[in-house]
Amino acid sequence: MKALRVKNVYFVESPLQLMSALEAVTFFKDETIIYYKLSSAQSKSDFQMIDIIKKSGLNCFSEMNNRSRSIWHISCLKLLIMFLLFAKSERVFIGDFRNFWFNILAGSIRSKEVVLLDDGASTIYLQYKFFSKGKGFRTFIRNKKAKGIKRNVNYIFSLMFNDKVPNLFSFFNFDGWLFDKQIDYCKVRKTLKKGERVRGVYFLGSKLSEAKILNFNQELKFILFTKNYMEALYPEHVYVYVPHRSDSEEKLIKIHEEGIRIKKIDVPIEIYFDSAECLPSIVCGFYTTALYTLNSGYCFESVISFDVSKNIACNKNIDSIRAVYSYYKSNGILVVPIKDF
Incomplete structure (x- = not known):
């Protein structure tokens, strides 16, 4: 066999x-x-x-x-x-x-x-x-x-x-965090792709309410916070919500009702970016891994991670979530705390 x-x-x-x-x-x-x-x-x-x-x-x-x-x-x-x-x-x-x-x-x-x-x-x-x-x-x-x-x-x-x-075998940079004799089969880093950029902000969605990390209303409020924040910081850019594959239709309907443009992508975001002719100038999200993978492979005007950890202190995943934000800070991604609601 x-x-x-x-x-x-x-x-x-x-x-x-x-x-x-x-x-x-x-x-x-x-x-x-x-x-x-x-x-x-x-x-x-x-x-x-x-x-x-x-x-x-x-x-x-x-x-x-x-x-x-x-x-x-x-x-x-x-x-x-x-x-x-x-x-x-x-x-x-x-x-x-x-x-x-x-x-x-x-x-x-x-x-x-x-x-x-x-x-x-x-x-x-x-x-x-x-x-x-x-x-x-x-x-x-x-x-x-x-x-x-x-x-x-x-x-x-x-x-x-x-x-x-x-x-x-990881795209993450764990320099200084490897155990004695632990091997990191570093992948050959892709040359940073510049390509054509449009004045846009892609917010990469996460299944936070679907996974019961946040409640439904909390997640919607946080998404609106990111929209207002990005539009104030980059008024000439269009804010676009890119759904996670597990986002509920109910959430997408509510997001649409708030006047937010939605761009559905049916393949992993890394595959989409590899073949896309035009890419956004800015990507942002909560703590999705795609922020790091895209930041490692492409040149953006800005990559921003919105920190929701203070609002989910009692969740069983909180240690993992905090570790991600700490890692992002140490690897050049801007981490912006979301105000309490």
Whole structure:
């Protein structure tokens, strides 16, 4: 079976992780298999992943069955048995380090190293909070916020894993934050693209209310705050809202009712910018990873991140969110605090 004799094995479940995996395939140039997980319900993320797979022209993909929770667990168990008995590779790449099954499957393959692919804001948080301190998945599980029985279950599960720090294949700059002997397979940086610019501000949307990080009304107020801020700072530029793939139709209707222009993009923003003839002069957003990826690849008049962290202090993701804002500040992105509402 192909899965048992390739040099590199990948596990991904989002467009960003998949794009990172394809860059790693080009970088390492070894025989590869990419296991990808779609959501149980067809989503925009799924369509983007399928489109990326089709356009890649590669024949190295294997879908992990996720039609229901029980089928997902059964398919992972089958892979686990196969890997434990036969699998061996040079490297195993994980897209979502927080995915329990991805770590079990990666650990069941006899390999020389485990490599973490890009996974947006969580990559920054994991590197700062755990990897830079010599801690891996075992510590991560034990630090998950849980009470009572669930906390004890997490501790028992943690015993199944070692605490080895994974290497990285990331576009983020972690100079000074790597653990001893941790490798960062730095991608070749793209030459900054200048191209033609229009007088526009692209606000890159985030699924903050959909993910229950903010409530619906809060997020709308914050979006209006960014619009007013940018229009006061750049009166000759047109403010345009670029939705996240998970933005609800209800949110987009409300944004439109506020007189905000909306530009829907059906591919990952990085792919769109690569092929676009004209680009905006300014990009901004809350803490979306796209602010960093676009800032690394293109020349903009300004890149601004609006800080909402003071308004979500009780959220379970607050440590991760604060780590992202801190990282952005140290890497040349202007961070503007949003006033309390």
